[in-house]
Amino acid sequence: MNIGLFVPCYVDALFPEVAIATLELLEGLGIDVGYPADQTCCGQPMANSGCQPESAATEAHFAACFRDFETVVGPSGSCVHHVRFHLDATEQTSEVVRVRRAVRELVEFLHDDLKVGAFPRARFPHKVGLHDSCTAIRGLGHCRSSEHPTRPAFSKTRDLLAKVEGLALVEIDRPDECCGFGGSFCVTDEAVSSKMGEDRVRDFHRHGAEYIASADMSCLLHMKGIIDRLGLPLKVIHVAQILNGGPA
Numbered sequence: 137m138n139i140g141l142f143v144p145c146y147v148d149a150l151f152p153e154v155a156i157a158t159l160e161l162l163e164g165l166g167i168d169v170g171y172p173a174d175q176t177c178c179g180q181p182m183a184n185s186g187c188q189p190e191s192a193a194t195e196a197h198f199a200a201c202f203r204d205f206e207t208v209v210g211p212s213g214s215c216v217h218h219v220r221f222h223l224d225a226t227e228q229t230s231e232v233v234r235v236r237r238a239v240r241e242l243v244e245f246l247h248d249d250l251k252v253g254a255f256p257r258a259r260f261p262h263k264v265g266l267h268d269s270c271t272a273i274r275g276l277g278h279c280r281s282s283e284h285p286t287r288p289a290f291s292k293t294r295d296l297l298a299k300v301e302g303l304a305l306v307e308i309d310r311p312d313e314c315c316g317f318g319g320s321f322c323v324t325d326e327a328v329s330s331k332m333g334e335d336r337v338r339d340f341h342r343h344g345a346e347y348i349a350s351a352d353m354s355c356l357l358h359m360k361g362i363i364d365r366l367g368l369p370l371k372v373i374h375v376a377q378i379l380n381g382g383p384a
Contacts, residue, residue, distance in 0.1 A: 139169050140205030142239065144215040144353075145177040151353050157380040158211045158242060164257060164380070165250065172201040180218035183225060185320050192225040199223070199232040207249075208239045211376050213272035213352050216241040221275070241276055242376055243351045247292040254299055257381040261302030264378070265345035266293060267336070267359070269352035270314050278351070282312050293351060293375060300378055306345040313339070317358035333362040341368050351375045 139162065143155040162169050178198050179191035198219065202208045210216050219239045226232060246252045268291070272278040279291035297303055316332025337359050340348050348370060350356050356372040363370045377383050 137167055138206040139167050140202045140208045141169050141171045142208050142210035144210060144212040147353055154211055154353055154374040154376055157376040161376055161380040175201045178215050178219050180215055183222055188225045195223045196226040199235045202235050203231050209242055209245050211242045213241050213269050213276050214354055217271045217275040243278060243293050244276060247296055255379050258300040258379050259302050260300050260378050260382050262346045263304045263306050263344055264347045264349050265306045265308055265340035267348050267350040267355055268293060268312060269355045272351055273312050296379060306343045308339045308343050310339060315355045315359050317355050333358055337362050337368060341370055348372045349375055349378060
């Protein structure tokens with residue numbers, strides 16, 4: 137299987153340990169992983185801010201970097217969602233369309249494509265609260281959303297974490313509530329964003345979580361800022377780090 141590793145720019149700049157965990161996790165499953173060193177941003181920040189024409193060159197560069205891979209895997213639901221559904225400022229050549237269809241988010245790749253049955257290196261003896269990002273839930277279908285209570289319950293991330301020795305998932309009051317990050321929303325509406333983030337982290341803290349885990353580091357970045365400001369005894373961790381055996 138010819139796999140390309142897509143490392144979002146904010147992960148590369150702020151959380152390289154998540155990229156390393158993703159690479160080690162995939163290689164530990166026997167996958168040959170390639171990493172295009174010229175990759176940069178997927179174009180999401182500009183497109184989300186309404187600057188779609190300005191994102192065209194970045195999007196075209198992304199497609200060119202990954203054109204030779206059968207599948208492209210990235211540890212970020214929001215970035216993968218952008219590439220798959222909104223990378224359209226660049227010319228939609230057959231190559232660009234193929235790359236868009238090839239991009240997979242890490243959780244869905246492990247759960248849906250590889251159907252991984254065990255993570256032998258994973259041991260995490262902690263109480264963990266799961267945060268599924270809005271994009272992961274409603275854009276990529278990681279789990280059932282609260283808007284559809286009559287549909288069968290499922291959670292791909294929970295299924296993966298259930299295979300980790302010692303990990304205890306903590307149930308919270310509002311499992312699919314937004315953390316308030318929302319990309320540029322946290323800048324344009326910072327007061328609302330901060331209050332949403334505080335409500336979110338207090339829900340985890342109230343139910344005894346030691347860690348907040350997510351497949352989106354952008355949400356965790358926002359919540360970590362709230363946690364630090366409130367002085368709460370909570371840590372954040374990407375799902376890839378847990379499945380790879382814990383934090384570096």
